[in-house]
Amino acid sequence: xxxxxxxxxxxxxxxxxxxxxxPVVLLAIVIVLIANFGTGIKTxxxxxxxxxxxxxIILTDEGFAVHVFNSGPExxxxxxxxxxxxxxxxxxxxxxxxxxxxETEIKIPYGWVEGDPYEIKLITSNGLLFSGEVPVAAKTPxxxxxxxxxxxxxxxxxxxxPVGLGLLWFPFLRRFSNRGIQAILALTVxxxxxxxxxxxxxxxELGAEAxxxxxxxxxxxFGALLSFLFLLAMDQASExxxxxxxxxxxxxxxxxxxxxxxxxxxxxxAAFATxxxxxxxxxxxxxxxxxxxxxxxxxxxxxxxxxxxxxFLNLALLAGAxxxxxTWAGGFVFNDTLAALFFGIGAxxxxxxxxxxxAMILREAKKSASPSMSWLNFVxxxxxxxxxYATAMLVN
Amino acid sequence: xxxxxxxxxxxxxxxxxxxxxxLTTFDYGKTSTRDGRTxxxxxxxxxxxxxxxxxxxxxxxxxxxxxxxxxxLRCTEGxxxxxxxxxxxxxxxxxxxxxxxxxxxxxIEPVQPGSEFIYEFEAKPAGMHLxxxxxxxxxxxxxxxxxxxxxxxxxxxxKPARELNMVMNGYDLDLDGENEIYTVNxxxxxxxxxxxxVKVGELVRVYLSNFTEFDLINSFxxxxxxxxxxxxxxxxxxxxxxxxxxxxxxxxRGILEMVFPSxxxxxxxxxxxxxxxxxxxxxxxxKG
Ligand SMILES: [Cu+2]
Numbered sequence: 001x002x003x004x005x006x007x008x009x010x011x012x013x014x015x016x017x018x019x020x021x022x023p024v025v026l027l028a029i030v031i032v033l034i035a036n037f038g039t040g041i042k043t044x045x046x047x048x049x050x051x052x053x054x055x056x057i058i059l060t061d062e063g064f065a066v067h068v069f070n071s072g073p074e075x076x077x078x079x080x081x082x083x084x085x086x087x088x089x090x091x092x093x094x095x096x097x098x099x100x101x102x103e104t105e106i107k108i109p110y111g112w113v114e115g116d117p118y119e120i121k122l123i124t125s126n127g128l129l130f131s132g133e134v135p136v137a138a139k140t141p142x143x144x145x146x147x148x149x150x151x152x153x154x155x156x157x158x159x160x161x162p163v164g165l166g167l168l169w170f171p172f173l174r175r176f177s178n179r180g181i182q183a184i185l186a187l188t189v190x191x192x193x194x195x196x197x198x199x200x201x202x203x204x205e206l207g208a209e210a211x212x213x214x215x216x217x218x219x220x221x222f223g224a225l226l227s228f229l230f231l232l233a234m235d236q237a238s239e240x241x242x243x244x245x246x247x248x249x250x251x252x253x254x255x256x257x258x259x260x261x262x263x264x265x266x267x268x269x270a271a272f273a274t275x276x277x278x279x280x281x282x283x284x285x286x287x288x289x290x291x292x293x294x295x296x297x298x299x300x301x302x303x304x305x306x307x308x309x310x311x312f313l314n315l316a317l318l319a320g321a322x323x324x325x326x327t328w329a330g331g332f333v334f335n336d337t338l339a340a341l342f343f344g345i346g347a348x349x350x351x352x353x354x355x356x357x358x359a360m361i362l363r364e365a366k367k368s369a370s371p372s373m374s375w376l377n378f379v380x381x382x383x384x385x386x387x388x389y390a391t392a393m394l395v396n
Numbered sequence: 397x398x399x400x401x402x403x404x405x406x407x408x409x410x411x412x413x414x415x416x417x418x419l420t421t422f423d424y425g426k427t428s429t430r431d432g433r434t435x436x437x438x439x440x441x442x443x444x445x446x447x448x449x450x451x452x453x454x455x456x457x458x459x460x461x462x463x464x465x466x467x468x469l470r471c472t473e474g475x476x477x478x479x480x481x482x483x484x485x486x487x488x489x490x491x492x493x494x495x496x497x498x499x500x501x502x503x504i505e506p507v508q509p510g511s512e513f514i515y516e517f518e519a520k521p522a523g524m525h526l527x528x529x530x531x532x533x534x535x536x537x538x539x540x541x542x543x544x545x546x547x548x549x550x551x552x553x554x555k556p557a558r559e560l561n562m563v564m565n566g567y568d569l570d571l572d573g574e575n576e577i578y579t580v581n582x583x584x585x586x587x588x589x590x591x592x593x594v595k596v597g598e599l600v601r602v603y604l605s606n607f608t609e610f611d612l613i614n615s616f617x618x619x620x621x622x623x624x625x626x627x628x629x630x631x632x633x634x635x636x637x638x639x640x641x642x643x644x645x646x647x648x649r650g651i652l653e654m655v656f657p658s659x660x661x662x663x664x665x666x667x668x669x670x671x672x673x674x675x676x677x678x679x680x681x682x683k684g
Binding site: 063077079080082085086087088089109110111121123124125126127128129 | 399400401402403404449450451452453454455456567569570576577584585670673674675
């Protein structure tokens, strides 16, 4: 009796279930057909498709260690290695043949000369060429406690110190009237707007260098969009619980700028790791000057509150300390793909902060019944962009 | 520990085998007589062939009879030559011989894929000549590999010698108009990994030509010895130069004669260091 009832209920379910499965089954059949019989267009490619990426070349006392990554669709075998237009001995670990997404390390004994440029060419068995460049030969810094400390100090100088100095303007900024505070918020939007553009550009540049299969430039956009939406969602969820404080906004700005400064750290670390010490030093000076303006941006939402010293310290660390992590990552484990993603996330975070401050300006303007885009605000915003533009020129 | 530099493999790969075959193989054709004169018939087939040009590297070549360079054709001055050319490639080709012959046998007319043409002319003058495809774009058809040496022996034979055939060339792998690999007889470092064995005191004669595309000149330099150089070798009264280095423009060629005074390994290479390190380097090994 009971059994029969169960069967009866299953029957209609079973026949309806077919309509859920049928499209999936048919799709699978279509895919199998395409895979086996092709699309009707000539499927065999004219030239062999081989794609090798050289993410890293390490210089040691013995020569070069070249990291190779097969990001193409097919197995690739490296037949010969050339250094500056000469065939050269090479040892492959584990093997000269790499399967799809396979990696290998090539050890090349070579008496390189410090400061000279080198080009390492790999010739595959199909006669395709892939090359990696050492723009300026210098021994690759080995991770050591001393190096670690040096990089941390550089990150500290570039990130925490200037942001902290910028925050010192707080008492001065406090003397401003309501309109003046609006203007400072507009200035902040200008500063941040420049940073978004700058961060996106850096990210896209790095993304273009990353292995094609990872779609580096795409990662920047996805990262930016998702981080923007994620922070927006967090905001809107917490908004329901209570009004947002200026301190809250300041932390958000500091967080967004922190991700931006992580990128600056990456650039500095990578410059030192690739032997371009002069560039590295230049970047340190440029970024330090540039970052002092970020302190102003972080302080601006706090002008109507009574923040403690502790808050300032935390803000300076949140915005500045990622530069230390960035310098480590850039100096020891630089990876174009991950760096591009970080830049994207950073850009999204800054964008979301612009959105929040924009809303603050609108609210303040409404309260005082003044235009939200007053001439003063417009001039401040422009000044923010110009200020960043001028200090950024020191770096470029 | 691995040495700084490059130690080529001496493995007998297809490319290595082809290079050694080209070194000592001369194609005298199928002989018959007509009105008391020697007639030599050769068969050349143009085809699209993947050839090994360095250890493990394959090049999509256009070849005569499947190799780069093509076979070395050899005859004696005054012979009647019949070269049956069958085009088995996907592109029109031709054979243009250097030397004196009727203009309708000059090989500047295309022979279409799947068809045949017979070049017939009298072999003259004596000397060391060349042949190659002469269809535009010329640089493409030559760089791809359609060329070879063409030796017309004088009626009064040259002194007996150990004879070697060498064609200098280059390969542009990424089609940027510059060669990435340079070779003699089509395979990088062939005679460095496995030196050419000669005897101390014997006369060694090298038929040397240059088919390097994209570079203005190529050169031949011999270590620890000198050689006599006969440009083209057509004028028996011409005085040879005595040197250790000669250079040749594309299409230039000549005969080198040398004797190795004592046992040892005598290096030879292009004196453009770049060419040498990119494959054009080898050894004669003289044995007592
Ligand atoms: Cu041709």
